[in-house]
Amino acid sequence: xxxxxxxxxxxxxxxxxxxxxxxxxxxxxxxxxxxxxxxxxxxxxxxxxxxxxxxxxxxxxxxxxxxxxxxxxxxxxxxxxxxxxxxxxxxxxxxxxxxxxxxxxxxxxxx
Amino acid sequence: xxxxxxxxxxxxxxxxxxxxxxxxxxxxxxxxxxxxxxxxxxxxxxxxxxxxxxxxxxxxxxxxxxxxxxxxxxxxxxxxxxxxxxxxxxxxxxxxxxxxxxxxxxxxxxxxxxxxxxxxxxxxxxxxxxxxxxxxxxxxxxxxxxxxxxxxxxxxxxxxxxxxxxxxxxxxxxxxxxxxxxxxxxxxxxxxxxxxxxxxxxxxxxxxxxxxxxxxxxxxxxxxxxxxxxxxxxxxxxxxxxxxxxxxxxxxxxxxxxxxxxxxxxxxxxxxxxxxxxxxxxxxxxxxxxxxxxxxxxxxxxxxxxxxxxxxxxxxxxxxxxxxxxxxxxxxxxxxxxxxxxxxxxxxxxxxxxxxxxxxxxxxxxxxxxxxxxxxxxxxxxxxxxxxxxxxxxxxxxxxxxxxxxxxxxxxxxxxxxxxxxxxxxxxxxxxxxxxxxxxxxxxxxxxxxxxxxxxxxxxxxxxxxxxxxxxxxxxxxxxxxxxxxxxxxxxxxxxxxxxxxxxxxxxxxxxxxxxxxxxxxxxxxxxxxx
Numbered sequence: 001x002x003x004x005x006x007x008x009x010x011x012x013x014x015x016x017x018x019x020x021x022x023x024x025x026x027x028x029x030x031x032x033x034x035x036x037x038x039x040x041x042x043x044x045x046x047x048x049x050x051x052x053x054x055x056x057x058x059x060x061x062x063x064x065x066x067x068x069x070x071x072x073x074x075x076x077x078x079x080x081x082x083x084x085x086x087x088x089x090x091x092x093x094x095x096x097x098x099x100x101x102x103x104x105x106x107x108x109x110x111x
Numbered sequence: 112x113x114x115x116x117x118x119x120x121x122x123x124x125x126x127x128x129x130x131x132x133x134x135x136x137x138x139x140x141x142x143x144x145x146x147x148x149x150x151x152x153x154x155x156x157x158x159x160x161x162x163x164x165x166x167x168x169x170x171x172x173x174x175x176x177x178x179x180x181x182x183x184x185x186x187x188x189x190x191x192x193x194x195x196x197x198x199x200x201x202x203x204x205x206x207x208x209x210x211x212x213x214x215x216x217x218x219x220x221x222x223x224x225x226x227x228x229x230x231x232x233x234x235x236x237x238x239x240x241x242x243x244x245x246x247x248x249x250x251x252x253x254x255x256x257x258x259x260x261x262x263x264x265x266x267x268x269x270x271x272x273x274x275x276x277x278x279x280x281x282x283x284x285x286x287x288x289x290x291x292x293x294x295x296x297x298x299x300x301x302x303x304x305x306x307x308x309x310x311x312x313x314x315x316x317x318x319x320x321x322x323x324x325x326x327x328x329x330x331x332x333x334x335x336x337x338x339x340x341x342x343x344x345x346x347x348x349x350x351x352x353x354x355x356x357x358x359x360x361x362x363x364x365x366x367x368x369x370x371x372x373x374x375x376x377x378x379x380x381x382x383x384x385x386x387x388x389x390x391x392x393x394x395x396x397x398x399x400x401x402x403x404x405x406x407x408x409x410x411x412x413x414x415x416x417x418x419x420x421x422x423x424x425x426x427x428x429x430x431x432x433x434x435x436x437x438x439x440x441x442x443x444x445x446x447x448x449x450x451x452x453x454x455x456x457x458x459x460x461x462x463x464x465x466x467x468x469x470x471x472x473x474x475x476x477x478x479x480x481x482x483x484x485x486x487x488x489x490x491x492x493x494x495x496x497x498x499x500x501x502x503x504x505x506x507x508x509x510x511x512x513x514x515x516x517x518x519x520x521x522x523x524x525x526x527x528x529x530x531x532x533x534x535x536x537x538x539x540x541x542x543x544x545x546x547x548x549x550x551x552x553x554x555x556x557x558x559x560x561x562x563x564x565x566x567x568x569x570x571x572x573x574x575x576x577x578x579x580x581x582x583x584x585x586x587x588x589x590x591x592x593x594x595x596x597x598x599x600x601x602x603x604x605x606x607x608x609x610x611x612x613x614x615x616x617x618x619x620x621x622x623x624x625x626x627x628x629x630x631x632x633x634x635x636x637x638x639x640x641x642x
Contacts (some may be wrong), residue, residue: 004309004327023327025308026358056299056326058306059269060358066265070139087279094272096264 019050024057029064045077052083135250145176160224305370308356338363407467426638428608440633491560498552507552520567535572579632608636
């Protein structure tokens with residue numbers, strides 16, 4: 001199947017920054033989760049997901065993000081989001097993601 | 112064993128149980144729980160190795176959670192699904208095996224390898240292992256409860272998000288016009304709400320595909336494996352929404368009734384928005400039309416006479432009853448500078464603003480030419496030219512004018528395509544005035560209009576009317592007819608002009624018998640008195 005999701009990542013100030021592009025569905029969620037696990041097992045416990053280029057997310061994609069939040073909480077880590085589309089931000093709010101994750105403007109805001 | 116030592120050992124064991132339970136309970140999965148459990152077991156029994164196996168249900172197979180050799184797996188595979196708890200000790204290999212059915216009807220099997228100390232497993236060890244397995248069972252129940260609770264909260268939050276998304280979609284749909292932007296919005300929301308992997312909206316024109324929007328954009332539905340799909344046509348089959356492959360964490364599943372409800376709700380919102388926009392457009396057009404009619408009506412009011420002039424020695428009456436708000440008919444009686452009177456009845460094809468403006472032009476031009484005492488044949492030619500140039504090819508005016516010298520009763524008459532006016536002679540015979548030419552505005556080739564001259568004798572009556580009278584219809588579309596009009600004209604030869612007009616209108620209405628007036632009714636009735 002041709003897929004419509006890509007991501008890039010880098011470490012900035014000990015924060016894993018994942019930039020997504022495309023539909024965050026099962027495939028997108030899996031890719032984010034895999035990228036997260038790879039760095040999480042090496043001790044990274046702060047993650048910023050930049051979803052500027054993702055305008056659509058479904059509940060399967062959200063379930064992967066919730067798992068990431070739970071794993072980070074175990075290690076006293078945090079998940080951050082930036083550049084959210086207003087519809088996605090509202091959905092995250094309703095789904096309770098902001099009880100544990102935070103919204104920031106850039107990686108520089110993360111201490 | 113010394114009592115104190117036993118008490119201390121038991122106390123440590125209880126503490127170990129509590130810590131173990133806490134560790135197991137905080138696990139994120141059965142696998143993670145098994146890994147933690149293996150550490151606990153090995154710490155307590157100091158074994159060479161420990162293998163843990165799990166069966167989700169009676170119908171599933173054993174799966175390895177923690178195992179470092181195939182030998183143990185082969186051994187466990189021989190065991191049936193347990194009814195309760197079974198502990199087996201192998202005296203030769205010094206292994207301890209426990210197989211138990213857990214509370215959620217899954218099963219757990221543990222193989223403790225020989226102890227590093229070489230000691231054999233005692234009965235107390237068997238009991239201790241049973242207690243640990245019970246701990247695992249309780250912790251797994253706790254884990255499953257928490258997992259179910261999380262799933263329930265997630266599901267509830269998701270329903271709220273779906274509902275909220277649906278409401279927002281309705282609001283957004285109402286804001287934008289039908290087009291690619293609206294269709295994209297509908298597709299995005301439908302895909303998100305149903306967890307579809309991809310989808311498309313196709314637009315048809317008489318069953319021919321004219322446009323297609325696909326999301327994600329680089330997906331080609333025909334080239335991707337489709338496991339489940341759902342599709343709806345809407346807006347009289349002009350559009351079709353198709354969604355493919357409903358996602359779940361365990362793979363692609365079928366679209367369900369909730370998906371159908373959600374899609375139906377979105378489609379109804381789109382159809383409602385399309386209908387509302389159509390109605391809004393119609394309302395605006397109606398508003399424009401009403402406004403035009405109001406202006407046209409105002410123009411007409413200024414053209415039609417409030418009162419007709421009193422002509423000495425004559426009895427004159429006129430009427431105009433529009434069939435709709437603005438009449439296409441027109442009449443007037445002008446007093447000329449030389450003491451004559453011009454009686455005019457005209458009928459414009461069409462109604463509304465264009466007809467009113469045309470009549471207004473005709474009226475202004477006519478008055479100017481009458482004031483300039485232009486000969487009637489020339490007036491007719493000039494008016495024809497003006498109407499021809501001022502109107503479209505489908506619009507023309509039938510026109511009747513009779514200029515009366517009141518002293519002599521002499522009349523100059525032009526009839527440009529209008530119904531023949533009637534004169535009731537003193538012998539009660541009818542004379543039809545046909546003189547003239549074609550209606551104004553049909554051609555502009557300089558064709559002359561015949562001017563008929565005749566004298567209205569004392570006692571004689573002139574009736575100029577529009578086709579709204581003879582062509583008035585009843586419910587079976589039977590016309591009032593020229594014959595009935597002429598008969599009425601002949602019989603009612605004693606009435607005053609006002610009474611005649613009123614009575615013939617009543618007769619026409621009686622013929623129509625409640626049917627709506629099909630055309631404008633306009634008439635002038637002139638009697639030359641005996642004195």
